[in-house]
Amino acid sequence: MSHQTAYRTHHVNEVTEDVVGQTVTISGWVDRRRDHGGVAFLDVRDASGLVQVVVYDEEVARPLRSEYVVQVTGDVRLRPEGNENSHLATGKVEIVASKIDVLAKSAALPFQVSTALANETEQQLPGEETRLKYRYLDLRRPQMQANLKLRSDMTRAARHALEEMDFTEVETPTFIKSTPEGARDFLVPARLVPGSWYALPQSPQLLKQLLMVSGVERYYQLARCYRDEDFRADRQPEFTQLDMEMSFVDQEDVMAMAEKVIAAIWKVRGYDVKLPIQRISWKDAMDKYGSDKPDLRFGNQLVDLTEYFKDTPFRVFQAPYVGAVLYKGAADLPRRQFDAWQEWARQRGAKGLAYVQFTSDGVLKGPVAKNLSDAEREGLKEAVHAEDGDAVFFAAGAKESSQLLLGAARVEIARREGLLDPKKFAFTWVVDFPLFKPTDDPDDDDVAVGHSKWTSMHHPFTMPSKDWIDTFDQDPEHAMSDSYDIVCNGEEMGGGSVRIHRDDIQDRVLKVLGISKEEADEKFGFLLEAFKYGAPPHAGIALGWDRTVSLLAGTDTIRDVIAFPKAGGGRDPLTGAPAPISDEQRAETGVDYDPDEEDED
Template sequence: MSQSAYRTHHATDVTEDLVGQRVKLSGWVDRRRDHGGVAFIDLRDSSGLVQAVIYDEEMARPLRSEYVIELEGEVRLRPEGNENDHLATGKIEIVADKIDVLAKSDALPFQVSTALENESENKLPGEDVRLKYRYLDLRRPSMQKNLKLRSDMAKAARNELDKLGFTEVETPTMIKSTPEGARDFVVPARLVPGSWYALPQSPQLLKQLLMVSGVERYYQLARCYRDEDFRADRQPEFTQLDMEMAFVDQEDVIAIAEQVIKAVWGAAGYDVQLPLPRITWQEAMDKYGSDKPDLRFGNPLIELTDYFKDTPFRVFQAPYVGAVLFKGGAATPRRQFDAWQDWARQRGAKGLAYVVFGENGELKGPVAKNLSEEERNGLREAVGAEEGDAVFFAAGARESAQTLLGAVRVELADRAGLLKPDDFAFTWVVDFPLFKRTDDPDDDDVAVGHSQWTSMHHPFTMPSKDWIDTFDKDPEHAMSDSYDIVCNGNEIGGGSVRIHRDDIQDRVLDVLGIGEDEANDKFGFLLEAFKYGAPPHAGLAFGWDRVAAILAGADSIRDVIAFPKAGGGRDPLTGAPAPISAEQRAETGVDYDPDEDED
């Protein structure tokens, strides 16, 4: 690492090769230990730790944890038996003969020592405290590691995309509001009272304009903003690696995205074998109850709709009946099965039916007595269970019942310790529906012009080749040319082939119930641009925070963002959002009333 006025070396540069040489280092006092007239300190900088020995009591006396110091001394080998094999610099130490305190530290609200972080008794405070003192939280080695990982990821992606002929282009973060999906964050335009900018939810329309502009391969690490109700692992501002390409189809985009994945995972020390597997959206829902299936383990859903087609049990007289196997579940206490009911209700279900396969083929549980003798006798074979297993059921509308069972499947795996963070299971999910219902098919609103359909992805998604001519005649079954990339049960990226023909775009908008005036108001500039020669194009965006969290093995994306928001979009560090003064408010024009000008 480079030298400066404050150092000749960083901590981990000090190795056995420097024994006998004089060095100067600067950093924080990570920990201090006193041993009968001799003091030891661990000096921490951005590279790691090195031990210094101080024989001068007067020199050592002022030093406290997190003081910023500059020290000089001679490098020597540690005495035999005192080596630390867990430390990169564990074979040497510095005999310090000069120390300057560059800055003192008050008593800390919580400890950030490297040594304490690795000890089980170290208890971090609640997340609000960590976020309020984020500058201290970021001193912890695990947080430093996460930030370095994120930097390495960006470097790897840029290098790979550069090799693939991409151009990095920055798109504006103050645009026109085009309400679609989540709410926009809006910014008052002081010089145009009563008018507003919006912060982009994604660069979607702008990157498509770049394709019309002749920038055939674009990317950026884009900042995006969504003013949505706060959920546990969402942020009001987030980052995505955004890509768009002209003269490509789905296969081209998938191949390029896989190269980026290999490079990014490689930067974290993992080798990803290509090509990645694929699964259709329908297969993902049928087998795993999720359009982002976790494939680190098996245990697929079992469809029993036909098995129970003549059932006397009213609950199973439904459009779909499915099950998921609970290996060894017969040993589960009744109170735990009751807790599963609460778990299901928290997810909007009425409950979670189950049976237990006891000894000698005995079938137990609340559901068992409601089944016919034939159903009871054949159930164990139908679900592939063994003595001592249990099985959970869901019945009702196909997609909602499958989603519940998919959540059960993952919860069972988590409780069994099968979700290992450094075991990466990728899959592409392809062949998505083009549209999804927004209301009941018999809803009277249709008669007054309200559409029953919304886009599965967004209104600019191209129908699949087989549906180009007929998607608007049968929107319920129409398929799209779109794709998501999933890792460990998380959607880490998604995209589609875009519509570049105005006749197809008009038909899609018609299905969505978006008339010409509304379309021109929301995104007329894009539709206008398409009149001047738009090439076939497609793209994909990676959720960069999620990718970083997966690679870091972090429980939350907040652990891989330098300064994240807390619940409700609050920032405990700066106090944002906060009121503004009356003078600022007047200056922004947020209270501008156009009717007053008419008066």
């Protein structure tokens, strides 16, 4: 495919042995300049790669600086023997410049973006605040260019896979009515209707269900979504999800469809995803891995010791749950490292992390050891599957919070042991989720919906599982749902569920959630009204697109696969958003509208 334009005859990556002896014109940025007594070498970079340019005229080369935009015309020749660069696609050739035009100069750089720095670690890059302030420079780095290209390729692969399955891409609006979906809405004042507001969608959930009622049996969209939630390290206030919904399907149909999409996406990088993807129940995931998004790249399952310590004299272990996780080969770690683990646990809201050490000479050491009975000490090594030289961490207390602490320790141990290979992918479906969870869940910072002690595990439109259709409202604590999450490497890539399409079931779910008919009609009555006119059975799933790209790209943060992400607290160092508005703008928006003042007039 030719890339010839008014400024170039070839892209850089097309300057290969195939064009030796030809005159070419390229355009791009000066990556580096190296002077060698009478001759200068320029590395010139465009979006496709980098090529070496030889300049014999010192007067031409001397003014050129890094990141100058240049147009170079010259003859292509083979590099002298021994001077080839095997790391470059163009490494066997060079361009002998006959003409160089400076298309734009560059000021002194706030940080270097040269390809020569491509293999530097994050610690050698400037701080993220600087990178985001000058994001247009940061994006010139080859790794960032590769991330954006990968994201584009993944999007193309997903679209192709869905179109092959006869899906229709439909755009849904971004100005909607505020509806309860968990987190807080971003609100936009409606200037023409003073005192009224639009909300930006947290997801297209209700709208895509309306599309099913509309007869669009297979829908997808790369949807922009917005959540006004407290800042978390790897969250963004605005994000993208690949949203999919299907009519006349059940859970198995949706999961099979999603697996085809995932396989197509991973194929972009040459990976073959083994289908069908394995499954684990939510309960087993929590019991074995201490997480509802378990990382299965390594083993080391949690050990439930509740029964083992049922008659323990140790007061700390006289708890509803006692569990443990093995730390292979850690018995000889210095005390200060175990003290650091206590601080690590406290940062996660725990009081600490109890431990014992099985020393290489068979001695049981550690703060917990002296509190155990002789029988407990004697059988502990076998109970936790330890060997001499290992250490074991314990957590005791409420079951779920203890499991979550041990699950986090399990992953941290694996990180320290170098087991978290970003190029290895372990997928699993997590299925059989509870339908409800307590509203006082300490790990839930979402805004509760309704006025009940129960809230939805996913959302209020999730169908109870077939075994619980008749009884879910009689025993909400144990009721199960037809919902499913897709997990990769300990990250939740996405989730979905079978939706409620029957009025009677929806009414009963809302009653459990403490949502009155009046409140339901006020907040999402348009959906309930639509269901009166023939709603098909339907189900769907959404993949967090930023997270999915980040996984395949192997980045440490989703911000590295988003062109212009926000920093902490939703700030944008590049544009300065959010920013105050003028008094005139404020007056126009109607945000200060007071209906009582209008009545007085």
